[in-house]
Amino acid sequence: MKVHCLASVLIVIFGLFFSLKQTEWLFLVIAITSVIFAEMVNTACERIVDLCTSEYNELAKQAKDIAAGAVLITTIGAVITGSVIFIPYLIEWLTN
Numbered sequence: 001m002k003v004h005c006l007a008s009v010l011i012v013i014f015g016l017f018f019s020l021k022q023t024e025w026l027f028l029v030i031a032i033t034s035v036i037f038a039e040m041v042n043t044a045c046e047r048i049v050d051l052c053t054s055e056y057n058e059l060a061k062q063a064k065d066i067a068a069g070a071v072l073i074t075t076i077g078a079v080i081t082g083s084v085i086f087i088p089y090l091i092e093w094l095t096n
């Protein structure tokens, strides 16, 4: 969660630096909030599973792995969104 929050702050700083357009900000906000949302749901799932059992349980494993998968999927989506938005700005900035 700390890593995601730090990444979000960096993204906002980069966004301000490159003066992103309104639509680009909207896509970034959706990407950032999706990752934080998935992370919160994942943490809640972990807490519930740990509350229910401390023994090895196949269903507990599946619940934790699926919740962690949700974080992975939204993080991949956020990386793709950030790359599509920032790479053209970076190329222009580096070539000027």
Ligand SMILES: Nc1ncnc2c1ncn2[C@@H]1O[C@H](COP(=O)(O)OP(=O)(O)OP(=O)(O)O)[C@@H](O)[C@H]1O
Binding pocket: 046, 053, 054, 055, 056, 057, 058, 060, 061, 062, 064, 065, 068
């Ligand atoms: N009760 C359990 N039964 C079976 N497998 C479990 C159980 N608890 C955890 N696991 C497995 O161990 C992995 C790690 O579990 P853990 O609770 O440490 O989650 P984590 O994703 O590492 O948590 P954190 O985000 O706090 O680092 C899970 O992804 C799951 O595959």
